[in-house]
Amino acid sequence: MPAVSTQDCFKHADRLNGRVVLITGAASGFGRACASTFAKHGAKLVLGDVDKKGLEVVKKEVEQAGGQACTAICDVTSWESQLALFELGMKTFKNIDIVLPNAGVSEIGRFDQRMEEEFGVAQDRPVKPNLKTLDIDLTGVLYTTRIALWYFYNDKRENPGLRAVAFTGSMSSFYGATMGVMYGAAKAGILGIMKGCIETARSIDVRMVTVAPYFVKTPLLTADFVHPNPKMGYAKLEDVIAAFVGSITNTDDKTNFTAWLIPDDKGVYRMETAGYLVGAEGARRPRASSKL
Numbered sequence: 001m002p003a004v005s006t007q008d009c010f011k012h013a014d015r016l017n018g019r020v021v022l023i024t025g026a027a028s029g030f031g032r033a034c035a036s037t038f039a040k041h042g043a044k045l046v047l048g049d050v051d052k053k054g055l056e057v058v059k060k061e062v063e064q065a066g067g068q069a070c071t072a073i074c075d076v077t078s079w080e081s082q083l084a085l086f087e088l089g090m091k092t093f094k095n096i097d098i099v100l101p102n103a104g105v106s107e108i109g110r111f112d113q114r115m116e117e118e119f120g121v122a123q124d125r126p127v128k129p130n131l132k133t134l135d136i137d138l139t140g141v142l143y144t145t146r147i148a149l150w151y152f153y154n155d156k157r158e159n160p161g162l163r164a165v166a167f168t169g170s171m172s173s174f175y176g177a178t179m180g181v182m183y184g185a186a187k188a189g190i191l192g193i194m195k196g197c198i199e200t201a202r203s204i205d206v207r208m209v210t211v212a213p214y215f216v217k218t219p220l221l222t223a224d225f226v227h228p229n230p231k232m233g234y235a236k237l238e239d240v241i242a243a244f245v246g247s248i249t250n251t252d253d254k255t256n257f258t259a260w261l262i263p264d265d266k267g268v269y270r271m272e273t274a275g276y277l278v279g280a281e282g283a284r285r286p287r288a289s290s291k292l
């Protein structure tokens with residue numbers, strides 16, 4: 001799997017100049033850091049989050065970086081709220097070029113009895129799980145993607161230039177997550193969304209990529225978070241941001257529909273499309289070619 005240096009990630013960062021970038025979950029963590037980094041490279045920002053105060057801070061950071069931003073309170077679990085964010089972006093900047101469906105939460109509640117016992121919240125009978133994690137981390141992303149594709153499809157510019165959707169996956173997109181079964185399901189679903197959209201995105205010349213980090217120290221990691229393997233260290237926020245910049249701006253077709261991994265504290269790797277298909281294909285091919 002090719003390693004991608006920070007220098008390589010930023011090689012084409014000038015392609016962000018003048019692009020309009022919409023980010024959900026923009027008030028903190030990855031969204032916040034992407035907003036000011038993209039602004040430094042000349043992007044205009046459309047920022048949505050449920051955290052009003054956080055949005056005001058990020059807007060100031062974008063302006064300090066020489067950029068422009070419009071902001072709206074946006075709850076990604078609400079279709080109308082997301083539509084309103086896109087409409088604000090269109091009204092303010094006339095187009096939307098790059099979309100980061102990034103808003104997310106860590107697991108809300110504990111999924112299995114073993115974890116409930118570990119965290120002292122065990123029940124004396126099975127209780128219906130709280131699916132809020134999926135509402136935000138999966139349904140919210142489906143909404144963002146559907147609206148983004150609608151706008152890309154109806155983009156009347158003769159030569160619209162660089163357009164992309166950069167999803168926020170996770171290493172749990174591949175591994176699952178013992179402490180967060182619903183979180184892992186949502187993040188595996190992100191790859192499902194990207195793969196399902198390949199033909200449509202190709203037909204309208206839109207890039208799609210997934211950035212998949214290991215644990216990063218952001219407010220997402222709540223006070224009761226326990227690192228399952230402290231020897232691995234934490235992935236670095238700057239590597240995550242480099243991966244977003246690189247995956248969006250590297251327009252080489254072979255990097256389209258790829259996942260950009262930050263698997264530990266040692267940088268960025270690009271997993272080719274074939275990489276995540278290989279398991280399923282590997283199982284299917286011998287039977288497909290079998291004479292039985």
Ligand SMILES: NC(=O)c1ccc[n+]([C@@H]2O[C@H](COP(=O)([O-])OP(=O)(O)OC[C@H]3O[C@@H](n4cnc5c(N)ncnc54)[C@H](O)[C@@H]3O)[C@@H](O)[C@H]2O)c1
Pocket residue numbers: 024025026027028029030031048049050051054074075076077102103104105106136137168169170171212213214215216217218219220221
């Ligand atoms: N931090 C990590 O270890 C890590 C690792 C892999 C993937 N991720 C993913 O990265 C993304 C960003 O996480 P982060 O680490 O920057 O966390 P963060 O908590 O710093 O930021 C997440 C933002 O999403 C917002 N948000 C939450 N629910 C929302 C909703 N319903 N509508 C709109 N906004 C909402 C929060 O207010 C917050 O500003 C998430 O999708 C997360 O799952 C994080």
